[in-house]
Amino acid sequence: MMKARDLTIGDVADRTGLAPSAIRHYESEGLVHPYRTDSGQRRFVRTDIRRLSFILIAQQMGFTLSEIREQLAPLPKTRGPNKSDWTRMSRRFARVIDQRLAMMQRLRNRLDGCIGCGCLSLDSCHLYNNDDRAAKTGTGPRLVIQDNLDGNAGVEK
Amino acid sequence: MMKARDLTIGDVADRTGLAPSAIRHYESEGLVHPYRTDSGQRRFVRTDIRRLSFILIAQQMGFTLSEIREQLAPLPKTRGPNKSDWTRMSRRFARVIDQRLAMMQRLRNRLDGCIGCGCLSLDSCHLYNNDDRAAKTGTGPRLVIQDNLDGNAGVEK
DNA sequence: CTAATGGCTCAAGTACACTTGAGGGCAAAC
């Protein structure tokens, strides 16, 4: 179970391009679960590299660490995930991404519409009928892209 | 030039759904340029509502305030922008968005590929050949989505 | 005319995602 050739934090840092401090931070946030040697050093299994790469990609897509933790939740923490664990998780995540992409597409189209209309006669402009933006996320995260921004949920009154 | 019916910060807040504190913050960051009454109160022109809505949308797309400031730079600061000012700016921005969407699409496809391959035999997996990720942004912003992550710029060695 | 409402500045606080530094332990390289 604990192989001699498991990886130190430095190994993992080299292979993922992440700083050791970042990896420690991810552990403290519950995104990776290295075990410890007798002397207290972290040891990572090889599939943790995949896990960290996943975190990197998801971050670049604009997901917060807590959203990523949620996505990773179904994977087993202690043993490395097997192929079907990984496949199920990835598929679920792909659906979430597609929603987010669709959202950005809608925002983009909304902007397009606004280029057309010129919108100097205001009030009719799609860009700022802010009804659908009403429900804020509070002191929100950077990239919200909530579903309530979609273009057809509330028929323009 | 200074109309009686220009808007107070509260008016603008109501119409955009933004908090007054947020609007003040955007001014301090150079994203809006209200003028002041004799007594020092901010007054906004009507097109500033459009400007702020643009900021909101761009943020939801994951752009930082400084990126948004750049996009807004070509618009005139003092007078309200006219239709062609706005159109030019929006078109330019649409191109930037399309690049970002393409990037996310590539990341998404990369994930898809990885679902297929199972990637338990590592090293060949697209998800963590980190060569193209090498140039980091430092203590970077949340949603980087840099161009160096694209799939065809550097032929996989 | 006064009181409530809304605006102003400035300093400090908050959340997220880390990095940096101090102070100390362990392990592989010579």
Next chain:
DNA sequence: GTTTGCCCTCAAGTGTACTTGAGCCATTAG
């Protein structure tokens, strides 16, 4: 066998994007 390098923890600092609060002025409603 010691020195060099990597690892550890914990506290504090950084940058982005705001919010909150104190103390104060201005505008509007009764």
